[in-house]
Amino acid sequence: GAGVSQSPSNKVTEKGKDVELRCDPISGHTALYWYRQSLGQGLEFLIYFQGNSAPDKSGLPSDRFSAERTGGSVSTLTIQRTQQEDSAVYLCASSLVSAEQFFGPGTRLTVL
């Protein structure tokens, strides 16, 4: 398909472990976003990548969270030493510059 894909769709981990979440954006989209959706909350902006520019990391909640985007395409969001409050759905979106954001189906993370 031509949409945004994310993997895994579900991830259950133990408190203290590291997790990696993957996002494959739509081909040709230069902008990539990560959001966190917690139960009963709106979407919380985490990080934004645009081309070769420095990413906007202003939404990352702590230094346990990091993300990279290799070759301007695939992105990985890493959460180190996971905590129970990290349990949420992590959504990735991509877009052309300043245009509609297309969302992936999300990764549901559960930290036990």
Next chain:
Amino acid sequence: GEDVEQSLFLSVREGDSSVINCTYTDSSSTYLYWYKQEPGAGLQLLTYIFSNMDMKQDQRLTVLLNKKDKHLSLRIADTQTGDSAIYFCAADSGTYKYIFGTGTRLKVLA
């Protein structure tokens, strides 16, 4: 900071109209958006309105914008069971960042 607020739940009968409301605080928002999220799926853009418009209609969807009151609404005519989902209002902050509301869960009763 910027904030977008929505009521959490709405329940309507099939065939009735649904009206989902949203208020936002950032007067510099250029575009305002409505997204739909079905269970287990990502967000799908339903419609959007430019800030210098006060109404936009797209088939069963009508968006009303009151810029003075910073109030946005989405009306769904002839609501169907397939419209049951979470609806998110979002405002751009004049940049690439969208500020999303908490989402309104619409339940359509047969």
